[in-house]
Amino acid sequence: MKKFNPYETYSLGKQLFPVLNFEENDYDYSEIMWPLYTARVTLLAQIKASTVFQSASNRAAGSVISAINTVVPTDIEEMFKVENNKKVTRYEIKNIKNHIQNLETVLSNDMPGVSAYIVSQKGIYKTDDLISHADHNFPKEIRNIIPEQAIKDLIESGKCLAFEVPTACAFHLWRAVETVMGVYYQKLAKNTFELDKVNKNWGAYIKALDTKGADTKITQFLDHIRESYRNPQTHPEAMLEVNEALGLFGVATSAIHQMVLEIQKP
Numbered sequence: 001m002k003k004f005n006p007y008e009t010y011s012l013g014k015q016l017f018p019v020l021n022f023e024e025n026d027y028d029y030s031e032i033m034w035p036l037y038t039a040r041v042t043l044l045a046q047i048k049a050s051t052v053f054q055s056a057s058n059r060a061a062g063s064v065i066s067a068i069n070t071v072v073p074t075d076i077e078e079m080f081k082v083e084n085n086k087k088v089t090r091y092e093i094k095n096i097k098n099h100i101q102n103l104e105t106v107l108s109n110d111m112p113g114v115s116a117y118i119v120s121q122k123g124i125y126k127t128d129d130l131i132s133h134a135d136h137n138f139p140k141e142i143r144n145i146i147p148e149q150a151i152k153d154l155i156e157s158g159k160c161l162a163f164e165v166p167t168a169c170a171f172h173l174w175r176a177v178e179t180v181m182g183v184y185y186q187k188l189a190k191n192t193f194e195l196d197k198v199n200k201n202w203g204a205y206i207k208a209l210d211t212k213g214a215d216t217k218i219t220q221f222l223d224h225i226r227e228s229y230r231n232p233q234t235h236p237e238a239m240l241e242v243n244e245a246l247g248l249f250g251v252a253t254s255a256i257h258q259m260v261l262e263i264q265k266p
Contacts, residue, residue, distance in 0.1 A: 004052050004116055008045065015042040016100055024094050030084035033072055036096070037079065040068045054110040060103040067096045119162055123246050127162050134158020137253050138260075145260045150179040154256075157249065166245030167238070173252035174230045181205050181222065184259045188212035202226040218258050225255060 018035045047053055047061050071092050073079045119127045129136060135143055135154045143151065153176035160169035185205070186192055189212045193200075198208045203226065210219050229248060232238055240248075 009052075012042050012046050015039045016103075020097055020100055022093050022097065024090045024097070026090055027088045027093065028084060029071075029082050029086040029088055032088055032093070033079065033082075036068045036072045040065055040072065052111075052114050052116065053107075054113065056106050057103070057110045060099070060106040064096065064099040064103055067092075067099045071096070122161055122242070125158075125161070125249075130158040130162035134161075138257065141264075142257060142260050145183075145263055146176075146256065147179055147183055150176040150256070153179070154253075157252075161242070161245055161249055164242050166240040166242050167233070169245040170229070170233050170240055170248050173248055174225075174233075177222075177225070177230075177252050177255050178202070178205070180256045180259050181209065184214065184218075184263055185209055185212065187263045188214060202230060215258075215262055218255070218262065221255055221258065225251060 015035075015038050019039050022032065022035075043061050043065050047058050053061065071088055073082065119131075121127055122130060125134075125137075133155065134157060135146070135151045137154075137158075138146065146154075153172040157169045157172035157176065160166070160172060181202075182193055182205075185198075185208060188209065189196060193205060193208065196208065198204050202222070206219050206222050206226065209222075210216070229251065233240065
């Protein structure tokens with residue numbers, strides 16, 4: 001997955017436009033050096049790994065860069081050694097413009113096929129935060145206690161919420177909660193659910209936590225989540241809406257936060 005910066009495309013057009021406006025005459029090198037240099041730099045930035053250019057557009061952009069290289073050296077020191085009054089011929093100018101016009105034609109065919117979408121913000125969560133690090137919903141001192149698997153599920157849940165895949169978002173949220181439940185139990189029991197032969201279901205996990213002295217406010221909250229949200233959503237026909245998943249994101253992170261606070265206690 002690549003992040004698309006629309007400003008880069010705008011900047012490309014902005015830097016290529018002055019070159020397209022060159023008249024097909026002979027020029028002094030000093031007159032055209034900087035417009036060609038900035039056009040090349042912008043093209044090189046555009047065809048890097050994060051570009052949205054397709055392969056044909058990349059090839060066309062490479063041809064423009066090669067045409068500019070015949071006039072303006074690629075080495076910055078060499079670029080300034082060229083005599084300012086050296087003539088750049090109308091043929092060289094026409095060659096560069098032809099390659100830019102070809103790039104424009106290729107882009108007009110390629111760009112409509114780029115799958116670019118605007119992802120709307122969900123609640124107070126910025127889209128970038130949901131996609132890249134939803135786990136940062138917790139302060140660092142809390143994140144340091146959350147097990148790696150739960151962190152991975154939280155990050156995946158954020159992506160699912162951002163891209164409006166709400167049922168998958170809930171799936172990852174409940175996995176993260178369940179993982180932290182296991183850590184909370186281990187803190188209280190000095191053992192794991194598995195070694196204590198606790199049945200693999202939330203009801204059994206919550207009862208086991210109760211028997212080991214877990215905070216009743218937490219176990220009651222977990223049981224409410226189990227009965228009202230988690231269990232009903234395990235059925236194949238259950239499908240969530242985005243706003244439901246947004247609410248559950250807060251529910252799950254609250255449960256995790258409460259358990260981690262207890263886990264941190266000496």
